[in-house]
Amino acid sequence: MTTLDAKIPEGSLAEKWTKHKNNINLVNPANKRNIDIIVVGTGLAGASASATLAELGYNVKTFCFQDSPRRAHSIAAQGGINASKNYQGDGDSDYRLFYDTVKGGDYRSREANVYRLAEVSGNIIDQCVAQGVPFAREYGGLLDNRSFGGVLVSRTFYAKGQTGQQLLLGAYSAMNRQINRGKIKSYTRHEMMDIVLIDGKARGIIARDMISGKIERHSAHAVVLASGGYGNVFFLSTNAMGSNVTAAWRAHRRGAFFANPCFTQIHPTCIPVSGELQSKLTLMSESLRNDGRIWVPAKKEDAEAVRAGKLKPTQIPEEDRDYYLERRYPAFGNLVPRDVASRAAKERCDAGYGVNKTGEAVYLDFASAIERYGKEKAYSSGIENPTAAQIKKLGDEVIEAKYGNLFDMYEKIIDENPYKTPMMIYPAVHYTMGGLWVDYNLMTTIPGCYATGESNFSDHGANRLGASALMQGLADGYFVLPYTIGDYLADDIRTGPISTDHKSFEEAEKNVIDQLESLINVKGDKPVDYFHKKLGKIMWNKCGMSRNEKELKEAIYEISELRQEFYSNVRVTGDAHSKNSELEKAARVADFLELGELFAKDALDRNESCGGHFREEYQTEDGEALRDDDNYRYVSAWEYKGEPKDAVLHKEQLVYDNIELKTRSYK
Amino acid sequence: MKLTLKIWRQKSADTKGRLETYNVDGIEEDMSFLEMLDVLNDKLVNEGTEPVEFDHDCREGICGSCSLMINGEPHGPDRKITTCQLHMRRFNDGDTIVIEPFRAKAFPIIKDLIVDRTSFDRIQQAGGFISVNTSGNTIDANTIPIEKENADMSFNAATCIGCGACVAACKNASAMLFTSAKVSQFALLPQGEVEAHERVMSMVDQMDKEGFGNCTNTGACEIECPKGISLENIARMNREYLSASVAG
Numbered sequence: 001m002t003t004l005d006a007k008i009p010e011g012s013l014a015e016k017w018t019k020h021k022n023n024i025n026l027v028n029p030a031n032k033r034n035i036d037i038i039v040v041g042t043g044l045a046g047a048s049a050s051a052t053l054a055e056l057g058y059n060v061k062t063f064c065f066q067d068s069p070r071r072a073h074s075i076a077a078q079g080g081i082n083a084s085k086n087y088q089g090d091g092d093s094d095y096r097l098f099y100d101t102v103k104g105g106d107y108r109s110r111e112a113n114v115y116r117l118a119e120v121s122g123n124i125i126d127q128c129v130a131q132g133v134p135f136a137r138e139y140g141g142l143l144d145n146r147s148f149g150g151v152l153v154s155r156t157f158y159a160k161g162q163t164g165q166q167l168l169l170g171a172y173s174a175m176n177r178q179i180n181r182g183k184i185k186s187y188t189r190h191e192m193m194d195i196v197l198i199d200g201k202a203r204g205i206i207a208r209d210m211i212s213g214k215i216e217r218h219s220a221h222a223v224v225l226a227s228g229g230y231g232n233v234f235f236l237s238t239n240a241m242g243s244n245v246t247a248a249w250r251a252h253r254r255g256a257f258f259a260n261p262c263f264t265q266i267h268p269t270c271i272p273v274s275g276e277l278q279s280k281l282t283l284m285s286e287s288l289r290n291d292g293r294i295w296v297p298a299k300k301e302d303a304e305a306v307r308a309g310k311l312k313p314t315q316i317p318e319e320d321r322d323y324y325l326e327r328r329y330p331a332f333g334n335l336v337p338r339d340v341a342s343r344a345a346k347e348r349c350d351a352g353y354g355v356n357k358t359g360e361a362v363y364l365d366f367a368s369a370i371e372r373y374g375k376e377k378a379y380s381s382g383i384e385n386p387t388a389a390q391i392k393k394l395g396d397e398v399i400e401a402k403y404g405n406l407f408d409m410y411e412k413i414i415d416e417n418p419y420k421t422p423m424m425i426y427p428a429v430h431y432t433m434g435g436l437w438v439d440y441n442l443m444t445t446i447p448g449c450y451a452t453g454e455s456n457f458s459d460h461g462a463n464r465l466g467a468s469a470l471m472q473g474l475a476d477g478y479f480v481l482p483y484t485i486g487d488y489l490a491d492d493i494r495t496g497p498i499s500t501d502h503k504s505f506e507e508a509e510k511n512v513i514d515q516l517e518s519l520i521n522v523k524g525d526k527p528v529d530y531f532h533k534k535l536g537k538i539m540w541n542k543c544g545m546s547r548n549e550k551e552l553k554e555a556i557y558e559i560s561e562l563r564q565e566f567y568s569n570v571r572v573t574g575d576a577h578s579k580n581s582e583l584e585k586a587a588r589v590a591d592f593l594e595l596g597e598l599f600a601k602d603a604l605d606r607n608e609s610c611g612g613h614f615r616e617e618y619q620t621e622d623g624e625a626l627r628d629d630d631n632y633r634y635v636s637a638w639e640y641k642g643e644p645k646d647a648v649l650h651k652e653q654l655v656y657d658n659i660e661l662k663t664r665s666y667k
Numbered sequence: 668m669k670l671t672l673k674i675w676r677q678k679s680a681d682t683k684g685r686l687e688t689y690n691v692d693g694i695e696e697d698m699s700f701l702e703m704l705d706v707l708n709d710k711l712v713n714e715g716t717e718p719v720e721f722d723h724d725c726r727e728g729i730c731g732s733c734s735l736m737i738n739g740e741p742h743g744p745d746r747k748i749t750t751c752q753l754h755m756r757r758f759n760d761g762d763t764i765v766i767e768p769f770r771a772k773a774f775p776i777i778k779d780l781i782v783d784r785t786s787f788d789r790i791q792q793a794g795g796f797i798s799v800n801t802s803g804n805t806i807d808a809n810t811i812p813i814e815k816e817n818a819d820m821s822f823n824a825a826t827c828i829g830c831g832a833c834v835a836a837c838k839n840a841s842a843m844l845f846t847s848a849k850v851s852q853f854a855l856l857p858q859g860e861v862e863a864h865e866r867v868m869s870m871v872d873q874m875d876k877e878g879f880g881n882c883t884n885t886g887a888c889e890i891e892c893p894k895g896i897s898l899e900n901i902a903r904m905n906r907e908y909l910s911a912s913v914a915g
Contacts, residue, residue, distance in 0.1 A: 123803030141812025173796035
């Protein structure tokens with residue numbers, strides 16, 4: 001086993017990043033013009049990196065599978081973005097944001113990376129405001145904040161329930177400015193199919209033009225993967241339909257270690273599954289937990305009556321409701337971190353208190369917030385002795401201003417009005433903390449191949465706090481990678497253009513063509529979705545919110561069987577030379593079928609519970625996660641060796657010099 | 668429920684298309700419109716024929732990928748939603764539904780129901796940005812207070828998802844609502860004022876070059892817009908354009 005070098009700079013925590021920036025190599029502006037960089041993915045991490053690299057003078061090529069960079073799935077992030085601005089004067093600081101993030105991640109993230117993230121977080125807000133992102137403001141014209149789970153300050157900036165959209169459109173506009181200048185060439189409806197290594201360095205990619213089916217060679221001096229997470233390995237998730245692991249996985253197959261694949265976030269507030277033919281799940285922003293109270297009936301007979309449609313939630317009196325998060329975690333209440341809230345919901349539903357037809361839903365209730373806001377508003381509007389109807393109306397207006405689009409979204413899907421009756425919610429797969437292993441410079445174990453945003457593993461440990469994904473994506477893209485990549489590229493100023501005639505390109509291109517042809521030539525009986533759904537079921541049932549040794553072993557076996565069946569019985573219609581969504585799906589599912597097995601293997605290796613990884617064998621008497629810092633305080637980084645079962649584990653020991661490891665408590 | 672679907676099939680940009688009829692069964696009320704198409708495609712793949720190609724991604728109404736003319740209306744019969752948010756409870760057993768792509772000269776068909784909307788990107792590339800480098804070394808975010816009303820109006824304009832329903836709804840295939848939303852977002856903010864003139868001129872110029880039609884104020888775009896982008900934005904863009912033209 002090799003020891004991984006994270007290349008964490010020397011010096012005190014607060015000085016590391018500044019010192020590192022002072023010490024690394026720079027590329028002078030004239031030389032940057034001779035250097036090409038490929039960026040795969042145009043979400044927050046990719047679009048921001050592309051824009052900044054192009055501004056600096058590099059020649060950038062961006063690739064996305066969507067028809068426009070603006071449609072990357074960052075667009076769907078709702079609630080907000082954290083920054084340690086301390087505008088509210090509630091005691092926030094870089095250190096506190098750093099501390100909350102490491103603790104929230106259950107002490108499985110890298111201190112130096114997280115501190116840097118906190119350090120640059122304030123700049124993100126300055127940058128976004130300068131580029132015209134219309135954040136929510138107070139009447140005095142200054143920026144507004146709200147609170148998210150797992151913290152005791154208000155540091156979340158937001159734009160109603162569409163923060164991701166506004167931030168992505170901001171990064172997209174910065175990209176557009178560079179496209180207009182000719183510094184970025186944007187390839188849309190293109191999918192990365194492989195990464196090309198020359199002399200061990202990342203020197204380009206093989207991409208498929210999804211309209212013509214043409215397989216293309218693109219060379220560069222460095223490749224940045226900003227291709228998002230792998231939540232769709234579960235089939236049902238809040239990810240977009242096209243979100244996939246292919247770019248990251250193909251890099252893994254070429255030598256990039258894959259870190260902590262089992263660290264997955266199951267988000268507590270999603271719209272419950274309604275039927276077998278459902279294609280995806282919809283998130284209801286965590287910001288709703290600022291004002292919504294989560295509960296189930298305290299009496300089992302009430303829960304049964306609700307499920308049978310004989311009792312309405314509004315008919316259950318206050319004393320017969322179990323606000324279980326407030327009961328179990330009085331200090332944080334409804335704002336406990338996501339992993340804790342999700343497990344608590346599952347615990348209640350497994351115990352028979354679920355409130356929808358399937359028994360897998362809990363209530364998120366705004367009645368008391370509506371009343372509280374209504375009363376405040378009546379008072380400030382000078383209405384004496386307001387009637388209940390007046391209070392309700394005023395309260396509804398406040399809630400609408402804060403969460404209007406989310407309430408509308410809910411009503412469209414469920415056909416119930418959440419202003420009148422509590423929402424029903426249940427946990428769903430949302431985000432993956434695991435991803436490609438990167439060092440402090442965000443470089444993977446392939447020299448010249450970088451990974452940013454959700455596609456890397458570094459900042460969120462075993463559980464991500466709300467509003468931190470947007471922060472990380474933009475921090476990596478705007479402020480971290482553009483510096484660190486220069487250190488590597490300084491050696492390339494005399495390299496000159498990379499030829500795509502090299503045999504490595506030829507070999508990679510041939511592999512891609514062969515793989516696609518072989519998928520089409522299976523000509524089996526089952527559509528791609530059959531395999532994807534089946535994989536998703538195994539993942540959800542055996543690698544989901546709680547895991548145990550026996551089921552993980554079963555999952556490993558079942559996934560490898562399913563993979564074999566896939567290659568002998570999948571049916572891909574159409575051909576490889578035109579728009580063919582079945583073929584696109586097949587290539588992605590092929591990778592999910594390998595990743596899924598590694599995921600289970602990683603979960604089996606980690607004999608502890610931490611963050612989103614809950615092993616039933618390792619829990620406290622009252623059902624909380626039981627970490628094992630002596631034996632598992634490491635990042636698991638897997639090396640590809642053919643079959644997932646042969647993957648080799650490398651460990652990066654995590655060092656905590658600035659934070660004392662404690663049992664995470666939100667009580 | 669059982670449905671009859673009449674769907675536009677076209678192999679590629681340069682071949683002729685036609686409406687084909689399909690029957691689907693077992694459609695549930697709680698399914699989304701796109702899940703209904705998934706059922707059809709599953710059936711087609713099982714029969715060994717090529718499924719219907721359509722654009723979709725987030726399936727929660729925000730990415731702007733999905734499109735479709737459903738019974739002659741962009742994103743179907745409901746207001747303020749995208750096709751992916753349309754649910755089958757809106758239809759009745761035995762209905763016939765006609766599904767076509769968005770049609771406009773500036774949105775050429777790629778395959779079946781997929782159209783090429785890169786003309787929208789080119790309009791944004793022409794000037795839909797504030798020319799500030801992403802170094803982060805700008806002024807503190809709270810240095811310039813912005814009136815809440817303006818910030819909110821700017822936000823409302825910025826919620827455009829770039830789906831193209833405005834163009835598909837317009838008898839002239841005009842992109843004025845789309846273009847004006849971005850022009851307005853920036854015109855309403857002090858940060859965007861600096862290059863407001865240049866921006867509106869470049870974006871309108873590009874819009875015309877792409878072959879979008881003129882605006883004759885019918886207001887169909889506003890009605891069909893899934894995000895409720897207001898016609899006021901077109902009025903604001905016209906004012907901005909006029910003032911920029913006068914200023915030269």
